[in-house]
Amino acid sequence: MSRPVRLTLLSLALFLAIFPLTLGKPGLPTTIKADEAAYYLMARSLVEDGDLRCETQDIARLAEEFPYQAVENLILMTDDGWRTVYFGKPYLYSFLAAPLAGLFKANGLVAFNMLLLLASVGLGALYLARHNGEGLALLFSAGFFLLSNAFAYVWWMHPEILNLFGITACLYLAFAPPPTGFVGGGRWARLGALVWNERTRPFFSGFALALAAYNKPPFVLAGLGAFVLFFRSRGLRGALTWCSGVAVGGLLFAGIAVAFTGHPSAYLGVERAGFKIEEFDKLPVEPRIAAAPDAAAETTAASGESADVAAGGGDSAPAAAADEGPKNSWWWIFRPPEIDHRTLGNLGFFLVGRHTGLLLYAPFVTLCLLLFLVFARRSPERWATLAGLFGVAFFSLLWIPFNWHGGGGFVGNRYFVSALPGFLFLVTRIAPPWIAAVGYALGGLFVGPILFTPFGAPVPQPTLQAHVRNAPFRFFPIEYRLGRQIPGYRGQVASGAYFWGRRDVFLPRRDEMWVQGGKPVEIWVSSGEPMIRPVFRVETETAPNEVVLRLGDAKKVLRFDSRTPPGNTTEVTLDPSVPAPTLPERREDRPYYRYKMSVAAERFAAKSYRQAATPDEESGFLVGAIVTYLGTEGDLARDLFHVEWVRGDVPRTMTAGAAVEIRGEVRNASPFGWPAKGPTRVALAYHWLDADGAPIVWETDRASLPANVPAGSTFEATLEVEAPAEPGRYLLELDLVRERVAWFSHRNPGSTLRVPVDVLAADPAR
Structure with a gap:
């Protein structure tokens, strides 16, 4: 490699490797993600304690650099009922990164990753330079490694980049012979030539692959090309030499693991569990204690498993999680593949x-x-x-x-x-x-x-x-089968369909779906039945506004000239083609139908809301349209407005302004079930009428159904009724409503329960 090319690579390496070392801690990043906690603490434990045991001082180290949030998933393992606790991830990455971690802590692990990635760039450039100019080789290799998601994993305290380097080194040693200048003069050059030469190259190629295969055994397949190359060029001896390199590396790494933990891998012969760390001054798990001898004998005889039980007195969820029994994360390797x-x-x-x-x-x-x-x-x-x-x-x-x-x-x-x-x-x-x-x-x-x-x-x-x-990605398919495993999305069930969208532009609020305006918003819909002429209620928060609603191949353009009722709301029926059914993830589930929905509102208005988890904090959302799925046209047309009032315990007198609980029993006399949830659920309500039957108070609080009520079934419910403020003679009318569709009394007059009630003045003494 020429001096200008070497200088270019060195300059790039210095910039990228030094930058991570400058990041202040606590600071960026503010917390630990995925499995980083175990790898980070292993590196520090190796340097500061000389072991891989998880102890109280290890947990305290999390607070030194990542104190702002709880650590969600510290993987630990044990083989003695959590009396001795080890970190539950393969140690090799942390072992190799430990020197830099000792100097720079978390930043040291990131710098270690960066150096490995840049070493891969260099090896790739050396390989490509055998067939191309050195400048072009470096340009291509740098683009290959740096302009990929591999660069993202540099910033993870994870072994992905170590695995990548191991595979790079394996293939480089196979496809590129030792440099000819390596065997020049000098004692170090002669020593290098003695260790790294054409005869030893297969061994070192296999050994490098073991860096990746120890962490993830399937990565041994990535060296198949190296195996074939050595077999073709050197026969069986070359192939066996390469295999011996893989084996020696694997045995060496497993032997070191045995020395530290008593097990060749964190995935074999141990019990593993993930723990949430909210307190940094104690271990998240308590040791189990043995049950009474008789109970232990019964348990062992019945199941052949350990009779250990969780220690009493612990009230933490992690301690309970640790009591679920042995866990072997490699169980799936030893079962047949799922081809479906x-x-x-x-x-x-x-x-x-x-x-x-x-x-x-x-x-x-x-x-x-x-x-x-x-x-x-x-x-x-x-x-x-x-x-x-x-x-x-x-x-x-x-x-x-x-x-x-x-x-x-x-x-x-x-x-x-x-x-x-x-x-x-x-x-x-x-x-x-x-x-x-x-x-x-x-x-x-x-x-x-x-x-x-x-x-x-x-x-x-x-x-x-x-x-x-960003713009380019919307043209590519979304991995709907991964569903909730993809962060940044949320969903809502409405009228038998599941609506799923990005969190930044899609906000389910009770029965409604708030959709951001100013740009098209994708929403993916899954339904157990075809959505034949689905009906949506669309509301705008600003006017004038234009909302384009798409579902599959159906489209409606809605224009709003008012932001106040009733002009700000409309109902629209779409008529999309029926897609081919999608087979479910589990064989026992039914096929379902997938639709792509799009809502494009021209304008938006800020609307505030509060989340149940943080009721004192007010958030805002740029609402372009509020969309509510009411159901299919056929479902909404069902005549389910028939009711039989079995019992209604209505008092004959009430105090003005007072609230009274009324218990009743109701029978569904219609041929269709009543839904208890969803935008068009059925609910119990009441009206106050004057003595002549004219409405005094119509819209009142509802009482939800305890569950879906099949046709012909009865249910009991309690309804809180508030008496009118003015004393007098009234009629209390118990009614049912299908929300956003109709009152039972409107669709089926005479279906209510009317009881005369005398409302008395409140006692002034009270």
């Missing part, structure tokens, strides 16, 4: 899903595949590399189809990001040279926001997935 209707759809999401798509979050991969097919398609070892990458991908897609993307915390596909280097080693010649510029353009289109906001964007309802709110 989800596989093909998940493969599509794996490639182009807006939150997980490989081609979106690593845009240079597309260029690598094209260059491979044009210039290197006759290379068996590169085909083997590609097959190994498919193996890594399909392992997650088939063995953990419910979690193939990397769990609730992720940017792109967290489980596959470590395997990305395999695509770089498919490339030989880079031609035409300007194709690298195409990769950088694609990087700006898709991963630029990730690059410049590594800790997340400062946006409303912040989330690590905030970049998908």
Whole structure:
């Protein structure tokens, strides 16, 4: 590598590696995410305590740099009923990062990640320089690694970048021979040549792969190309030498784990659990104590399992969680893969899903595949590399189809990001040279926001997935099968359908859906039945306003000239085509129907609200339209307005202004059930009429049904009735209402229960 190219790489490395060391703590980031707590504390425990046990002083270290919020998921493990507690993640990443963690704590782990990523850039450039100019090789390698979601994981105290480096080093040592200048003069050069030469290269290639395979065994498939290359070039001896490198590395790393914890891995032979840390001065779990001998014998005889029970006196949820029994996180490796209707759809999401798509979050991969097919398609070892990458991908897609993307915390596909280097080693010649510029353009289109906001964007309802709110991503499919595992979304059930949208533009409030104005808002709808002519109630908070409502292929344009009732509200019926049914995630569930909904309000107005969790805090939302799904036209047309009043305990006298509880028993005399929930639920209510039957007070408080009431069934309910303020002779009318549709008394006159009541003046003495 020439001096200018080396200087360029060194300058980039100095800038990117020094920057993380400058971040003030406590400060940025404000809290720990995913599994970071275990990796962070392991690194510090190794440096400061020389062990991997989780003790009180380890928990206290969380408060030194991350005191602002509770830590949600500290993974711990035990093999003796939580009397001895170890950190429950593979130790290797923390072990290697410990020196920098000892100097710089959390920032040291991030700097360690950055150095590993830059080392991967350098190895990639050295490999590509065998087939291309050095400048072009560095440009392509830097774009490949830095303009991908791998850069996002530099800022995670996680092993993804270590795994990525291990695979990069494995393939580099396989596809690129030792540099010719390595064996020049000097004692160190001769020693280096003795250790790293053509005979030892297969061993070190396999050993490097063990860095990744120890953390995630399926990553051994990423080295398939290296295995084939050594087998083709050196025969069985070369292949076995490579395998011995993997084995020696794995045994070495497992042996160190045994020395620290008594187990070769945090996933074997232990009980594991995740704990929320809210107090930084004590362990989140208490040891179990043995049950009485007789009880223990019965338990053991009946189940063959441990008779330990949780220690008494503990009142924390984590301690209870620890009592659920042994947990082995690798159980899923030893079961048959699940190949079903989800596989093909998940493969599509794996490639182009807006939150997980490989081609979106690593845009240079597309260029690598094209260059491979044009210039290197006759290379068996590169085909083997590609097959190994498919193996890594399909392992997650088939063995953990419910979690193939990397769990609730992720940017792109967290489980596959470590395997990305395999695509770089498919490339030989880079031609035409300007194709690298195409990769950088694609990087700006898709991963630029990730690059410049590594800790997340400062946006409303912040989330690590905030970049998908940018324009390019809306053209790609959303991973609906992952559902609630994708942060930044929320949903609401209304009239038998589930509506799901982004938190920053979609706010369910009771039966309503507040939708932000000023831009189209996507909402995804799932329904157990086809939505045949669905009916929506649309309300505006500002006027004039235009609201465009779409559901599937149906569209309505609504114009509002008033912001006050009744001109600010309308009902609209859509007529979308029926989509093909979607098979459910679980075989025992019924198929359902998916629709894409869009609400585009031209203008918006700020509207305040309070959340139940924080009633004293007022929040605001830029409401363009308030949409309420009432149900299908056929459902709303059902004649369910028939009722039989079995009993109504109405007092004959009441005190003016006083509230009285009235108990009643009601029978559903209609041929259809009464819904207890939803925008058009049935509720019990009352009216006050004068002696001639004219309404005095019509709209009153409701009493909810205790549950859905099938046709012909009865239910009992209690209704709180407030007497009129003025004394006199009144009629109390008990009525039912189908909210937002009609009163029973209007659809079926005579269906109410009327009782004369004398309202007496209140006692002045009171």
